[in-house]
Amino acid sequence: xxxxxxxxxxxxxxxxxxxxxxxxxxxxxxxxxxxxxxxxxxxxxxxxxxxxxxxxxxxxxxxxxxxxxxxxxxxxxxxxxxxxxxxxxxxxxxxxxxxxxxxxxxxxxxxxxxxxxxxxxxxxxxxxxxxxxxxxxxxx
Numbered sequence: 001x002x003x004x005x006x007x008x009x010x011x012x013x014x015x016x017x018x019x020x021x022x023x024x025x026x027x028x029x030x031x032x033x034x035x036x037x038x039x040x041x042x043x044x045x046x047x048x049x050x051x052x053x054x055x056x057x058x059x060x061x062x063x064x065x066x067x068x069x070x071x072x073x074x075x076x077x078x079x080x081x082x083x084x085x086x087x088x089x090x091x092x093x094x095x096x097x098x099x100x101x102x103x104x105x106x107x108x109x110x111x112x113x114x115x116x117x118x119x120x121x122x123x124x125x126x127x128x129x130x131x132x133x134x135x136x137x138x139x140x
C-alpha cells in the first residue's frame with residue numbers, strides 16, 4: 001500500500017512540475033473520485049424519482065408528460081453509468097501509471113485538458129483527428 005500523499009487544498013497542477021508526479025496523480029485521483037461520488041448520488045436520486053413517478057396517472061396528457069420525463073431520466077442515468085465506467089478506467093490508468101498520456105500517440109495530455117476533462121484518453125490533436133475520421137465514415 002502506498003503512503004498517503006498530502007495534497008494542499010489550493011494545489012493545482014502546473015506545467016513547471018514534472019509531468020504526472022505524485023501530487024498531480026493524487027490531484028486527478030481525488031477529482032475523479034469526487035466526480036464519481038456526485039454521479040452515483042445523482043443516479044440514486046434518479047432511481048428514487050423513477051420509483052415515485054411509477055404511480056398510475058389517470059389523465060392521459062399527464063401520463064404522456066410523465067413518460068417523457070421518465071425517458072429523459074433513463075437516458076440521463078445511462079449517460080451517467082457510462083461516465084462512471086470512464087472514471088473507473090481513468091482511476092485504473094492512474095494505478096498502473098498510464099494516466100495523462102495519449103493512448104494514440106503516447107504524448108502527454110495537457111494539464112489544462114485533463115483538468116477540464118479528467119477522463120481524457122487522447123491529446124487534443126489525436127482527439128480531433130479521431131473525430132474527423134469518424135465524421136468521414138459517418139458521411140460515407
